[in-house]
Amino acid sequence: MLDRFLVPEKDRVFVESEKMRRATIEIFEKCGQSPADAALSADVLMTSDLRGCESHGVSNQLRVYVQMYGDREINPTPNVRVTRETDVTANLDGDEGLGLHVLPKAMELAIEKAEKHGMGAVTVHNSRHIGMLAYHSMMALEHDMIGLTTTAGNPMSMVPTHAGEKMFATNPWAWAAPARNEAPFVFDIATTQVAGNKLYLAQRVGAPMEPAWVADAEGTPIMESAQLPDEYMSLPFGGTREQGSHKGYGFAATCEILSTILSGMGPGFLMPKTPRPLMGHYVQAIKIDGFTDPDQFKDDMDRFLGGLRNAKPAPGHDRVVYAGLPEAEEVEIRQHEGIPYHREVIEWFESIKAELGLGFELV
């Protein structure tokens, strides 16, 4: 992440990841999730926080989930079932359960199919937020598979190139591929210029926007560096047409096709407009052994990722990284030093602990 999204030093409270994990499990169980689902849901959020992807960890989303469970907008005990299936494909009804624990079941099924046949893909409809996409794609790694995850909901974020209204969510993609000794390749991005959660995070830390990060309420890209305005629409990555926003728009549309249309929900912009939409997902597992020798693949990945990591840097930069490398480094640091949360986040945990009568201790 860009530095501007980091919690300012004066506001940082370090918490051991296992303490935060236990607190999060307690909260999910209180919301009605089974112990297994609560542990899985917490694992998705803690994996985000350990990887330095705090935009998708406990800071932003957990309070939203708690409110949605309170409003009975998420089904705490969904009956996830297969509605269509072939040798290598399936469509699941998520029964309005939280994607954090619903989607890993879909990826498990995709992996099982890939193990037998070489590849597997599963869509999910009527589901909810899945957290950091990388978590689900990374499930494929230990099986010597490449993982893909994409997800879409309703049109609360992105204005297409040259349009004057929102038509998409942030429609993110995540690919993961294993290596032998190098940190695995894990590429997880929103098709907006900036992930929605990072915009909220920037508002919290008072960070300025870059030109062409968002459009005004009419759809015109804001080309000044400024604070986030009250009313805005996220631009597709690229920002302006001249800088390739049609590419962000196109990947967003492809995500929509795989996630909501292929899963049978129809396009998000025709669903009821709510900040808490039902979502569709698409996961795919590609078994390396179906194409080439997995040992050769992992050796080649080491040569590939090592080559990128050791590439000559441009003037003013001290190194080149690849997707997944800084995150793997951050895990090492945070497992020892704890995770730096904004004190406002810790205050929320204390208040919800009192409100729900829980017993966890963060410090």
Next chain:
Amino acid sequence: MLDRFLVPEKDRVFVESEKMRRATIEIFEKCGQSPADAALSADVLMTSDLRGCESHGVSNQLRVYVQMYGDREINPTPNVRVTRETDVTANLDGDEGLGLHVLPKAMELAIEKAEKHGMGAVTVHNSRHIGMLAYHSMMALEHDMIGLTTTAGNPMSMVPTHAGEKMFATNPWAWAAPARNEAPFVFDIATTQVAGNKLYLAQRVGAPMEPAWVADAEGTPIMESAQLPDEYMSLPFGGTREQGSHKGYGFAATCEILSTILSGMGPGFLMPKTPRPLMGHYVQAIKIDGFTDPDQFKDDMDRFLGGLRNAKPAPGHDRVVYAGLPEAEEVEIRQHEGIPYHREVIEWFESIKAELGLGFELV
């Protein structure tokens, strides 16, 4: 395409597509291709030119192919064979044949596997240039499937974010998905800011670059609007890190993993550095019926694409388009009016006709 890439009006020569197709078939046959392969190769190039994607039509690439056949760098009669196979995956040895006619065979195999099992994916190694990716992805459409194509070669184009050397080709992606009455969704893009062929085309028509389209020879993004310098490196889409170049870089790396590493060739930047590299490809066909009812899917696609097409435009714009719509409109126009080529292209055809002793007539 942006207007600046169009052939200037004063230099335009209109040619009927069928005349250009016959000329192109004659040239490919003279290069040693079988009549069937020559017809297929010409179809890929003419489909580009009809769709208004002249960067990938006969104007730029055909002369390169002819030279490569003359230098025996392309095998005119490749023995394309399966080197690994499962129910839904395969890896093909392209035997150094031209990707224009090798890759359709890979996509046919992917479609056949998807027809039986719900999905199919095929990699190709030791192949050559495949032309416009959309052609191959679009092969899936008539089978009620979604098509994906991606391809990589050696590092002649893209400098990764913050790097000071080229590590990638233009590493493009193309997705295609069918609709019922709307023009199909066809999304075909380079992961560089601008496709390599479009940079050559811009040089031919003398069009200026936008800021952050390319980096200088050290890797620093050129932020002025200027003519293309002699020495440059293409930036990943996004351009600068602040504008999301790590997204273009990540999709380029994913392309490399699927195309060259999964096909067993190893990363392109470790292959011999030549402007005429061997290439790896990845194609995938996704059978809609494996996830949802294809009739419902196509109706939903009409509602989706129609909704985008009829979205409110931003101030200063008269309409919103989706990927594949302008290209479908261009086909209608060019089938009637002919294809506008730069007169320099027509001169090349006349000279190659004389050189190879061919009989075609363009006008």
